[in-house]
Amino acid sequence: MPAPENTFKSALASGKMLYGCWTGFADPYATEILATAGFDWLVIDGEHAPNDLRSIMAQLQVMDGKSSMPIVRLPMGEAWLIKQVLDVGAQTLLIPMVESAAEARDLVRAMRYPPEGIRGSGAALARASRFSDIPDYVATANDQMCLLVQVETVSGIAALEEIARVDGVDGVFIGPSDLAADMGHLGDSSRPEVQAAIEDALSAIRAAGKAPGILAVDHDTALTYRDWGAQFLAVGIDVVMLATAARSLRERWRDG
Numbered sequence: 001m002p003a004p005e006n007t008f009k010s011a012l013a014s015g016k017m018l019y020g021c022w023t024g025f026a027d028p029y030a031t032e033i034l035a036t037a038g039f040d041w042l043v044i045d046g047e048h049a050p051n052d053l054r055s056i057m058a059q060l061q062v063m064d065g066k067s068s069m070p071i072v073r074l075p076m077g078e079a080w081l082i083k084q085v086l087d088v089g090a091q092t093l094l095i096p097m098v099e100s101a102a103e104a105r106d107l108v109r110a111m112r113y114p115p116e117g118i119r120g121s122g123a124a125l126a127r128a129s130r131f132s133d134i135p136d137y138v139a140t141a142n143d144q145m146c147l148l149v150q151v152e153t154v155s156g157i158a159a160l161e162e163i164a165r166v167d168g169v170d171g172v173f174i175g176p177s178d179l180a181a182d183m184g185h186l187g188d189s190s191r192p193e194v195q196a197a198i199e200d201a202l203s204a205i206r207a208a209g210k211a212p213g214i215l216a217v218d219h220d221t222a223l224t225y226r227d228w229g230a231q232f233l234a235v236g237i238d239v240v241m242l243a244t245a246a247r248s249l250r251e252r253w254r255d256g
């Protein structure tokens with residue numbers, strides 16, 4: 001029995017449009033609710049949400065068997081972190097702040113067992129192998145790994161084509177907030193020069209034969225990014241949805 005199919009990787013390769021949502025509560029109960037909404041994918045955010053290895057694992061557990069496919073974002077692309085999160089069952093990783101093809105190649109190797117890579121072989125006790133219930137897990141896991149790199153700095157954009165063409169990079173996510181910040185427009189990704197950079201980047205990723213991804217919580221902006229070629233498109237953040245709805249409800253009763 002081989003390693004479980006990475007259905008997100010398969011869907012990405014099919015070219016299908018995939019709509020996603022960010023999860024930031026770092027709680028399996030909230031993620032389980034979100035997984036009933038019908039999104040194609042959910043990001044379990046280990047960069048900007050208070051997640052740790054156990055909370056990431058708990059969210060992977062509640063997503064098992066759901067139609068929404070999990071993507072785990074790590075705070076940085078460190079090999080030891082990648083080893084741990086793959087062993088608890090992640091198959092698709094989103095790694096922020098990638099700025100060179102060399103970094104991307106290192107990430108590909110960190111996600112794969114030898115000889116293709118350096119992933120430590122501890123599958124015997126790992127959730128990923130169903131605790132050794134998948135006897136040929138180590139022999140088949142590499143093919144199910146899906147790497148999404150985030151390009152979100154001026155340096156990263158300059159190296160975008162080389163990064164996208166790295167064998168083993170399945171998709172490139174453009175981070176509008178961090179890119180705007182690095183371009184000198186902290187907090188404002190709507191600036192024309194930032195938008196131009198995003199449009200060119202999404203096009204270049206497609207030209208390299210890889211899947212472009214991005215996030216936009218504003219509906220019209222998300223439509224624009226889809227028109228510009230985004231294939232895995234995040235259209236919401238759970239924390240923002242709750243906070244916005246709660247404040248709006250209270251405002252409706254402000255004057256009784």
Ligand SMILES: O=C(O)C(=O)C[C@H](O)[C@@H](O)CO
Pocket residue numbers: 022048096150152174175176177178179215237
């Ligand atoms: O730079 C960005 O934009 C992203 O990487 C997405 C954000 O990190 C996401 O957390 C929403 O703010």
